[in-house]
Amino acid sequence: MSIQQPTPDRARAAIAEAAAAHQPVRSSDRIFAPRLLALAGATVGLAALISVFTVLPAWMGPIEGLLAGLGLAGAVVLVVTIQMRQHAYTRGGNRLFVATLLVWAIWGELVFQGSFHSDWLAHSLPHLVRSFHFILSALIAVVPLLAGALLFGRRR
């Protein structure tokens, strides 16, 4: 008995199917983008909140603190909820996501260390200017998250 083998046409169809299988998985990588954007939003939001409390110390109180905590908890819930909706991911996508988080952690630390150790966030600055600078630092700190989100958003 001879061994059955696919005809060249069947082999080509199987190869095409294997190539096409990458598309839905790569598309599902796009859900990494909102996860990164949620983190970026939470970071900038927290910086804005801290700035408001600094400029308007009268606003600082247990209720505002609770609201800030709830806001952060909401951001975490959002990130986890988005994560739960992710049903597949590529190896490359997962690596890019982890790499983005690592770069963000290092870059963010550099940005804030640089900001605190320079005149950019000097205590001599007026509260309003210092708060504005603080928010700008936060915006610069989340650039890797935005870049990562952009890369994932462009995946097809």
Add this chain to the structure above:
Amino acid sequence: MRHPRHDLDDLLGHPVRFSIVALLAAADRAEFGFVRDHVEVSDSVLSKQMSALEDSGYVKVHKGYVDNRPRTWLSLTKQGRQKFARHLAALREIAAGNGAPELAS
């Protein structure tokens, strides 16, 4: 010259198993429902084929809970990836016409 059919994998000769492994080859991990929907098979068919692939060491099944609901994630093992790559290379050889198809007896 060695005929490419010798490199074809018997387990991957089954169309549903081929589709499952082709999808998992593209993924690091994929959820059971994702694979079922894209391969267009029922839960029971996918379970049966997954068991065959898992028993042969091609696929790893990861079970867990999210929100108290069971979740099953599937991924190809290193062996599974190697077998699939070899199978695909053999198919490419056949598609290129290296090895005339034989008639099944």
